[in-house]
Amino acid sequence: MNNIINIFQKEIKGYFASPIAYFLLAFFALLFGYFFYSAVAFFTVQGIQSQMMGRSMPMDVNDWVIRPLLSNASVIGLFLIPLITMRMFAEEKRSGTIELLLTSPVRDYEIVIGKFLAAWVLYACLLAVSGLNIAALAFFGQPDWKPVLVGLLGLLLQGGALLAIGALISTTTRNQIIAGGATFAICLLLWVLDWVSAYEQAAWAKAVSYLSVVQHFEPFSKGVIDTKDVVYYATLVFFGLFLTTRSLESLRWRS
Amino acid sequence: MIRVQGLTKRYARHVAVDNISFEVQKGQIVGFLGPNGAGKTTTMRVLTCFLPPSEGKAEVAGFDVVEQPLEVKKRIGYLPETPPLYPDMEVEEYLAFVGRLKGIPSASLARRVSEVCERCAVADVRKKLIAKLSKGYRQRVGLAQAIIHNPDVLVLDEPTSGLDPKQIIETRELIRDLAGDHTIILSTHILSEVETSCQQVIIINKGRVVATDSFSNLTNRLRGAEAIAVEFASSVPAAEAAGRFGQIPGVSRVVPREPRHDRHVVEIEMPSGSGVRAEVARLVVNSGWELYEMRSVGFSLEEVFLQLTGSPEQVAPVAAAAEGGAQ
Ligand SMILES: Nc1ncnc2c1ncn2[C@@H]1O[C@H](COP(=O)(O)OP(=O)(O)OP(=O)(O)O)[C@@H](O)[C@H]1O
Ligand SMILES: [Mg+2]
Numbered sequence: 095m096n097n098i099i100n101i102f103q104k105e106i107k108g109y110f111a112s113p114i115a116y117f118l119l120a121f122f123a124l125l126f127g128y129f130f131y132s133a134v135a136f137f138t139v140q141g142i143q144s145q146m147m148g149r150s151m152p153m154d155v156n157d158w159v160i161r162p163l164l165s166n167a168s169v170i171g172l173f174l175i176p177l178i179t180m181r182m183f184a185e186e187k188r189s190g191t192i193e194l195l196l197t198s199p200v201r202d203y204e205i206v207i208g209k210f211l212a213a214w215v216l217y218a219c220l221l222a223v224s225g226l227n228i229a230a231l232a233f234f235g236q237p238d239w240k241p242v243l244v245g246l247l248g249l250l251l252q253g254g255a256l257l258a259i260g261a262l263i264s265t266t267t268r269n270q271i272i273a274g275g276a277t278f279a280i281c282l283l284l285w286v287l288d289w290v291s292a293y294e295q296a297a298w299a300k301a302v303s304y305l306s307v308v309q310h311f312e313p314f315s316k317g318v319i320d321t322k323d324v325v326y327y328a329t330l331v332f333f334g335l336f337l338t339t340r341s342l343e344s345l346r347w348r349s
Numbered sequence: 350m351i352r353v354q355g356l357t358k359r360y361a362r363h364v365a366v367d368n369i370s371f372e373v374q375k376g377q378i379v380g381f382l383g384p385n386g387a388g389k390t391t392t393m394r395v396l397t398c399f400l401p402p403s404e405g406k407a408e409v410a411g412f413d414v415v416e417q418p419l420e421v422k423k424r425i426g427y428l429p430e431t432p433p434l435y436p437d438m439e440v441e442e443y444l445a446f447v448g449r450l451k452g453i454p455s456a457s458l459a460r461r462v463s464e465v466c467e468r469c470a471v472a473d474v475r476k477k478l479i480a481k482l483s484k485g486y487r488q489r490v491g492l493a494q495a496i497i498h499n500p501d502v503l504v505l506d507e508p509t510s511g512l513d514p515k516q517i518i519e520t521r522e523l524i525r526d527l528a529g530d531h532t533i534i535l536s537t538h539i540l541s542e543v544e545t546s547c548q549q550v551i552i553i554n555k556g557r558v559v560a561t562d563s564f565s566n567l568t569n570r571l572r573g574a575e576a577i578a579v580e581f582a583s584s585v586p587a588a589e590a591a592g593r594f595g596q597i598p599g600v601s602r603v604v605p606r607e608p609r610h611d612r613h614v615v616e617i618e619m620p621s622g623s624g625v626r627a628e629v630a631r632l633v634v635n636s637g638w639e640l641y642e643m644r645s646v647g648f649s650l651e652e653v654f655l656q657l658t659g660s661p662e663q664v665a666p667v668a669a670a671a672e673g674g675a676q
Contacts, residue, residue: 097449104446111437190431193435196399197397198422
């Protein structure tokens with residue numbers, strides 16, 4: 095446990111001692127801020143129009159602003175996760191510090207979990223930025239907070255799953271660019287997998303689309319926590335980290 | 350303390366370490382000597398559980414590196430070829446991180462960090478970012494990192510590379526200080542380093558142990574003997590002189606050397622303690638050769654090393670010349 099905390103602290107300091115964390119925060123704040131602004135502006139304009147046309151049904155902030163925003167955040171996350179995970183192990187391998195970690199009395203899974211948790215916390219910090227934006231919605235209306243929180247939880251789970259995949263990929267190379275690129279490709283693939291369900295109804299298409307991370311995020315953005323989605327993400331995290339640990343072990347056999 | 354038996358390590362198909370065996374007793378300093386690519390780093394990586402052996406066994410402090418790696422790792426301090434440093438950290442912060450990693454309780458952590466900073470002469474850069482340190486200072490931080498948990502066994506891969514002469518001497522002293530309580534195995538190309546700090550030498554070449562012995566035994570065993578250099582006027586035909594020297598009973602080898610100031614130099618080797626020196630002197634005087642000098646020559650470690658590792662380009666000409674000279 096102490097080892098996990100030690101590695102975790104070192105990683106967190108590492109993120110915030112280098113420009114990476116700040117760059118990611120700025121990047122996320124900018125993009126999310128833009129999406130937020132346009133969603134709110136759109137909502138306002140639509141609201142005025144519908145009032146002028148004499149519709150009595152009030153528009154719902156949750157449906158019109160928060161849900162699309164959460165979906166946007168999930169897509170931005172797809173782009174940022176490779177940037178978080180790419181140096182995780184690749185950099186240690188390149189600089190030789192992996193030799194320190196692997197010759198210290200620490201178990202491989204402790205290294206993996208420490209690093210993973212640090213990356214996850216960084217990702218949670220990014221989400222906090224979006225949370226702040228959304229909190230500002232209180233000025234515009236009375237959103238229902240439950241779907242917001244559930245949506246953020248969904249983002250956190252989705253992020254965890256993709257981070258675990260990124261961690262795995264980072265152990266396979268000593269080149270950060272390759273690690274980042276490959277992670278991005280996989281994230282993108284997991285994202286677009288559900289497109290097949292648009293034109294194919296066969297069983298295989300359902301299975302493929304089941305694998306899509308976005309597919310499992312949808313219910314969260316509507317405020318619904320479905321066990322099957324939680325299980326999906328938890329499985330990805332577990333297997334991702336399990337394979338990362340194995341890969342770290344086999345690094346010794348291959349190198 | 351360290352026992353290696355039939356250790357083989359293959360990378361893909363390339364054999365980096367080929368069936369080597371050696372033992373190191375507690376409290377000894379052992380020099381691991383060999384040309385580039387000999388397999389020193391590979392062997393050390395196996396000892397530190399970074400790489401598993403392909404075949405054979407390695408034990409550190411009685412624990413097998415494959416079966417009980419955690420126990421081995423607790424007892425070993427390792428300075429890899431490139432010091433494993435995080436450039437974003439301050440020296441002190443880094444040493445504290447490594448200290449915790451090695452399981453030093455937090456109560457004594459700060460004290461240990463100060464101690465190793467003093468010992469490895471990095472106290473003046475404690476608060477500096479590692480990225481901003483010079484190469485020599487990085488090497489020192491690497492050394493500090495290796496000894497922070499006071500390990501039973503120290504594995505140092507070229508500990509003095511990149512240090513200035515003063516620091517090299519201090520590091521050697523540090524290493525000698527550490528011996529006794531610690532068992533140390535260090536690799537180097539600097540032969541004099543082995544001479545000054547190691548009690549035992551293991552010379553490996555192309556993945557095989559070519560010699561393991563104490564340094565002085567090694568030089569003796571190698572040439573079996575002592576040698577004298579005889580310098581005489583060039584008016585004497587060198588080949589003839591060499592031939593006559595070779596006929597003296599007890600002379601094991603005659604090696605012509607580079608002429609000096611136009612004077613011939615031959616080296617004559619003999620078993621130690623034999624009376625050959627007097628015979629040589631008598632021969633020179635009786636033949637009326639103009640003798641300029643006759644002195645004992647020690648064997649330099651370089652020669653020992655080159656002979657044992659047998660780089661053909663270096664040793665062959667001498668051997669060939671010796672044969673030619675002896676005819
Ligand atoms: N990761 C690797 N993959 C493949 N071959 C390797 C690897 N590391 C080392 N080798 C090979 O193994 C052999 C021994 O290398 P090693 O690094 O142990 O030598 P060394 O004695 O430490 O040399 P040096 O004095 O240059 O440090 C070399 O021929 C080298 O090319
Ligand atoms: Mg080496």
